Amino acid sequence: MPKRGAPPLDADLLQGTLDLLVLQTLLLGPAHGHTIAHVIEHRSDAVLQVEHGSLYPALHRLQNRGWIKSDWGPSENNRKARFYRLTAAGRKQLLRQTSRWEQLVAAVNRVLQPVRE
Amino acid sequence: MNLKRFFQRGLRREEFAAELQAYLEKETEENMERGMSAEEARRAAHLKLGNRGNILGEISKQDSFGLLETLWHDMRYGLRMLSKHRGFALVSLLTLAIGIGANTAIFTVVDATLIRPLPYPNANRAVMVWEHHLTDDERQNVTSPATFLNWQQDNTVFDQMAAIFNDSSILSGGSTPEQIATASVSPNFFSILGVNAAIGRVFVPAQDGNANSNRAAVLSFEVWQRHFASDPNVLGTQITLDDKPYTVVGIMPRGFEFFVKQQSFSSKKPEIWVTMNFAPADHARHGRYLQAIGLLRPNVTLPQAREAMLSLSSRLVAQDPASMKNWSVNLVPLRSQLTGDVAQGLQLLLAAVGMVLLIACGNVATLNLARASTRRHEIAIRMALGASAKRVVRQVLTESCLLAVVGGFAGFGLGYLCLNTLKSIAPANLIPLEALRLDFRVFAFAFAVSLLSGLLFGVIPAIDAARTAPREPLQEGATAARTGDSRGFVRRILVVGEVAIALVLLIGAGLLIRSFQRLVAVDPGFRADHILTAWIQFPNARYEKDEQKSQFFAQLLDSIRAIPGVRSASADGFLPFAGIIAGTGVQVEGRPILPVSQQPGVNVSLVEPDFFETLGIPLISGRTFNRSEAFQATGNVIISQSMAQMLWPGENPLGKRVTIYMKRNNTPSTVIGVVGDVKHAGLSSAVKPTAYWSYPELGFQFMTLVIRTDGDPRSLIPNLRQTVLRMDKNQPIADVVPMETLLSTSVARTRFATQVMAAFACVAILLAIVGIYGIISYDVELRTREIGLRMALGAQRGSVIRLVLNRGMMLAGVGIVLGILASLGLTRLLTTVLFQTPPNDPIIFALDALTLATVALCAGYFAVRRVSNIEPMTVLRRE
Numbered sequence: 001m002p003k004r005g006a007p008p009l010d011a012d013l014l015q016g017t018l019d020l021l022v023l024q025t026l027l028l029g030p031a032h033g034h035t036i037a038h039v040i041e042h043r044s045d046a047v048l049q050v051e052h053g054s055l056y057p058a059l060h061r062l063q064n065r066g067w068i069k070s071d072w073g074p075s076e077n078n079r080k081a082r083f084y085r086l087t088a089a090g091r092k093q094l095l096r097q098t099s100r101w102e103q104l105v106a107a108v109n110r111v112l113q114p115v116r117e
Numbered sequence: 118m119n120l121k122r123f124f125q126r127g128l129r130r131e132e133f134a135a136e137l138q139a140y141l142e143k144e145t146e147e148n149m150e151r152g153m154s155a156e157e158a159r160r161a162a163h164l165k166l167g168n169r170g171n172i173l174g175e176i177s178k179q180d181s182f183g184l185l186e187t188l189w190h191d192m193r194y195g196l197r198m199l200s201k202h203r204g205f206a207l208v209s210l211l212t213l214a215i216g217i218g219a220n221t222a223i224f225t226v227v228d229a230t231l232i233r234p235l236p237y238p239n240a241n242r243a244v245m246v247w248e249h250h251l252t253d254d255e256r257q258n259v260t261s262p263a264t265f266l267n268w269q270q271d272n273t274v275f276d277q278m279a280a281i282f283n284d285s286s287i288l289s290g291g292s293t294p295e296q297i298a299t300a301s302v303s304p305n306f307f308s309i310l311g312v313n314a315a316i317g318r319v320f321v322p323a324q325d326g327n328a329n330s331n332r333a334a335v336l337s338f339e340v341w342q343r344h345f346a347s348d349p350n351v352l353g354t355q356i357t358l359d360d361k362p363y364t365v366v367g368i369m370p371r372g373f374e375f376f377v378k379q380q381s382f383s384s385k386k387p388e389i390w391v392t393m394n395f396a397p398a399d400h401a402r403h404g405r406y407l408q409a410i411g412l413l414r415p416n417v418t419l420p421q422a423r424e425a426m427l428s429l430s431s432r433l434v435a436q437d438p439a440s441m442k443n444w445s446v447n448l449v450p451l452r453s454q455l456t457g458d459v460a461q462g463l464q465l466l467l468a469a470v471g472m473v474l475l476i477a478c479g480n481v482a483t484l485n486l487a488r489a490s491t492r493r494h495e496i497a498i499r500m501a502l503g504a505s506a507k508r509v510v511r512q513v514l515t516e517s518c519l520l521a522v523v524g525g526f527a528g529f530g531l532g533y534l535c536l537n538t539l540k541s542i543a544p545a546n547l548i549p550l551e552a553l554r555l556d557f558r559v560f561a562f563a564f565a566v567s568l569l570s571g572l573l574f575g576v577i578p579a580i581d582a583a584r585t586a587p588r589e590p591l592q593e594g595a596t597a598a599r600t601g602d603s604r605g606f607v608r609r610i611l612v613v614g615e616v617a618i619a620l621v622l623l624i625g626a627g628l629l630i631r632s633f634q635r636l637v638a639v640d641p642g643f644r645a646d647h648i649l650t651a652w653i654q655f656p657n658a659r660y661e662k663d664e665q666k667s668q669f670f671a672q673l674l675d676s677i678r679a680i681p682g683v684r685s686a687s688a689d690g691f692l693p694f695a696g697i698i699a700g701t702g703v704q705v706e707g708r709p710i711l712p713v714s715q716q717p718g719v720n721v722s723l724v725e726p727d728f729f730e731t732l733g734i735p736l737i738s739g740r741t742f743n744r745s746e747a748f749q750a751t752g753n754v755i756i757s758q759s760m761a762q763m764l765w766p767g768e769n770p771l772g773k774r775v776t777i778y779m780k781r782n783n784t785p786s787t788v789i790g791v792v793g794d795v796k797h798a799g800l801s802s803a804v805k806p807t808a809y810w811s812y813p814e815l816g817f818q819f820m821t822l823v824i825r826t827d828g829d830p831r832s833l834i835p836n837l838r839q840t841v842l843r844m845d846k847n848q849p850i851a852d853v854v855p856m857e858t859l860l861s862t863s864v865a866r867t868r869f870a871t872q873v874m875a876a877f878a879c880v881a882i883l884l885a886i887v888g889i890y891g892i893i894s895y896d897v898e899l900r901t902r903e904i905g906l907r908m909a910l911g912a913q914r915g916s917v918i919r920l921v922l923n924r925g926m927m928l929a930g931v932g933i934v935l936g937i938l939a940s941l942g943l944t945r946l947l948t949t950v951l952f953q954t955p956p957n958d959p960i961i962f963a964l965d966a967l968t969l970a971t972v973a974l975c976a977g978y979f980a981v982r983r984v985s986n987i988e989p990m991t992v993l994r995r996e
Binding site for chain 1: 139144175
């Protein structure tokens, strides 16, 4: 496992992953951008230290694909904020992507295991 | 990507902007809760979020057509920049419009004459076949029936061959007879070209191919319209040419023409075609008067055909050395035949106009560079705000191309105007005027040239802009003087290049103008003013006896002399400046007999009495023909001064006898007079020894009337026609033109090339002025601070002006030296078009260099005057 303080991963490399993480985060319930960013940063042990700004293009992209939806509503301190929530299509996509991700991780792990001599 | 999103992208952007704002507020709040100061908290929030502009850009990109969107942005931005710098934009646009306009006009001409396919389907395989006269190196000599028939039978490289003879005949019937250009052609002529009739049929060897069937005619569309009122029933009817009946079998499509001028008997494009078939006796006819055209077999290349024809030709020489010795064969592809003499001139113009465009591009690039330097600030800010170098290059290039395309549109319009001017000054027959049009191809050309020049003049400033390190100009302040940097160097090179090219054009034009002046200053040997000329030709059948013809001309000239306003009237067999003249060998009586090939050659013409007086050719000694010699062949001859000098140098030629080999009996003629020399073939031609017989000696079927009038010769025309028709109601006259027109037509092509070159040179100078002015005034602007300092330290205004001016003049000087060097190499290409003017004429070179230097000095001076506006105190205070 990479440790805290290791260099953050490249945003480009992470684009697909970021989508997955956003969907995963929204599985817990509707949230606005600020929350999503912090949840991801927190849960990944700060490894995925992307600029929070890069989250917004991802949100826009997911929305364009119909995997998430957004509504304007009051935030905790009664400001106007946009809440994102998962759609049915998004839920399906999350399942599909998660299993593909797991396959990928397993495959990479197999390759990366030290060779027995 | 869908359109709805594309059109709502503005709204989205606002939404996301609001959302990012919300993020920042929230994050700041949280940071403050963690104990940061307000300032610190806001800063940390911004850092966490990243570059807001980039995020929004990223989002917008998802909603747009990427490349197009950027282009659109760049274009709008470019337009804004251009409208902000109106002076810059205006000068650039004008410069470009001139460059592109001139190119468009010349391209149109080149396209119409050289590029567009010939209107004959078989044009690529059609080849003109000439005899090559080795003794005087005439490479395109007409051939004889005997040789043509040998070629036709024995060649192995042509599918078919046809013979052509351009003639002139009288088309009678209808209200007035008309002298019309005709062509006798082999029946397969049209199938060699691959063309068909619009109505009826063309000649077919099967139907028109025997000697007894030489009575079919094909009309051009134009003669059908003009003479037959577009009546389709003319097909199958008989028309009368030179008093002989022909059956009309077809009418060619509108615009069809075929005319090869080289050694053509008639100088006009034929409008009626009749068949020419050969009889067995023609195998022995060696008089050369036929043009020949062949259709190459498929898969036979031109070099192969040349080789085969050369070997055939040497066999013919071996068979019949008497008539074929010193004659070879020469093949010329139809296209080069038809465009050959125009091509060289056009290439010259194309080169010149290309240079104009180069100068224009150089100018705009200089302006752009100068502006790019003042724009460094703006670009530095853009780059500091995160614009990539690629993006900046694209922006600058888009701006250049935008400028170029707008300039191109203006240029296209200007090209249209140029073309109209060109059409009005272009001599007839030089370029196909009706084919000149601004069509899609020309538009595409103009557009391509615009874009190309946009890239050309945009690329240097663009690269320059991209190299801008963001920090440097921001720290320095924009007015800091940087001398000797790479940017300035490029600009200087551009100006030097412009001056050099402008000088090349100026020298080229100067040489052409000088040559033209020398040409028109040549004395043709006669007085052309107040002379009307008219061609008159009898049908073969009408006046058979020589006495009848002599009688006709004597009577006609008498009645012309009786017309009020006519001072004198006469006629000439071969008028100067009107084309061909007969030539032959001579033998002086009492000297050793020379073989034909060693006899001195002279030109021969026939004249009526009063000819020399009417044209104003001076009588040097002896007498001219009297009235009685107009009726009877007396064997007297009048010779030109050069003929007298050639045959009897230092002797009195009067009374001497000489045989001029042209009559049937070849008895010697007696010299009764010597007259001045005439430049028969044009002002630039060499004088040829000439003999004049009186009309009855040969009794030609054709003569040219020469009439000296009191007033405008044109006013005589209707009266002249009436007089001829009163003598013979079936006898037309043709080519009725004042002698001065013939004279000016003969130099029309040279005048045209000179005018166009001069125009280009003027434009080039104009552009160079703009360039020099631009660079010096920019120099002054950049160095305001330095100049202010100098003046504050006590430098005189005058010496500062001199300093700045010197620098500009250095550039002009280098440009002029380079221009002279380049001209020394390039003007040699003009050698063939120049008349009595060496291509490196030192006077022209010096004069043009001086002109350009003066002009540069003036431009520089006007630019430098700004220095006087510099107030040392103001400058220093600004720092």
